[in-house]
Amino acid sequence: MENNQWYALHEVSAIATPTLLVYSQRVQENITKLLAMAGGDTSRLRPHIKTCKSPDAIKAMMQAGLSKFKCATIAEAELLGICGATDVLIAYQPVGANIKRLIQLIKQYPETAYACLVDNFSLAQDLEQVAIKNRLTIKVYIDVNVGMNRTGIAPDYLWELLIGCSSLTHLALIGIHCYDGHIHDHSLDDRRAKCEAYFLPILSITEKYAKDYGQELTIVIGGTPTFPIHIERSEKNIECSPGTFVYWDYGYQNLCAEQPFLTAALVLSRVISLPSKNKICVDLGHKAVAAENELAKRVLFLNAPEAKPVAQSEEHLVLDVGQNHSYQVGDFLYGLPYHICPTVALYEEALEVIDHQARGLWKIPARKRKINI
Incomplete structure (x- = not known):
């Protein structure tokens, strides 16, 4: 077998196809590379599990010292609770029946600190009433639209929502969520320029909030293409949440040549x-x-x-x-x-x-x- 055929199975004839193959040694290498890019500081990492959706991959990350995770669905959040993750951000705003499911999660997995997103005060008030009814405090991050135009409040209205959420007694305002999935230029310098354009105004708002209200808000920021940019920031309240790194793919292999x-x-x-x-x-x-x-x-x-x-x-x-x-x-x-x-x-x-x-x-x-x- 040629050395470059790292992927080839010795005994393949009995395997039913199509099938998904996961090369666990390379998964472990990717986790090691992620930690190295963060300078070994696991506190700055909040990996997204939307790629793996698997307890085996999650446990491999936890064994490497990662304890904070991000996900998009209630099922992903529950899997993290089953795995014993201590800190989980559901990067999705719960609406309708999913509010009830969020409450069930919080109650069923008390060792896991769950948080969700909000991007409008009306929904925040709905969560407040549900939290009061269930004698809970719901942790929230404010979702900010930094250019993807999918979800999130416009930056011009962020301050007003910060003040509104901080006034609610049964919501715990933890931080800001900024997903920049629209930034996927081939040039890392171009990606960096676009990140700075939206990040500096957000940072200014969080600094004002810390000064006026005495709380430093966590900023959960970026995805895979912008991870190398945000992980280099000096601010201690930054958390990065790449997800694809765990398995990688041909799309990001071409786009993000700077990532190992x-x-x-x-x-x-x-x-x-x-x-x-x-x-x-x-x-x-x-x-x-x-x-x-x-x-x-x-x-x-x-x-x-x-x-x-x-x-x-x-x-x-x-x-x-x-x-x-x-x-x-x-x-x-x-x-x-x-x-x-x-x-x-x-x-x-x-x-x-x-x-x-x-x-x-x-x-x-x-x-x-x-x-x-």
């Missing part, structure tokens, strides 16, 4: 048909790899980089490999997804690979919308 993480999750597929002289078909349809990108940007096959996707349906992916190819039905292809996060969500479990051998299964319970609560 290793691809640690692949999709394994088989050639199932030879429909024409220049085409092969593999069992990697929409249900097996994230399909939100254009067809050419869904998966790269490490052992067939020349293969060009030409059609995909629920169970099939047709590849143009040229007329002189030597592929046969039953051949295995190792695919590196462009976007690993939604790809992981397509699988109930992943096959753990250690030293080219299948060693066990990593369950992915938080792919579901509900675990217990």
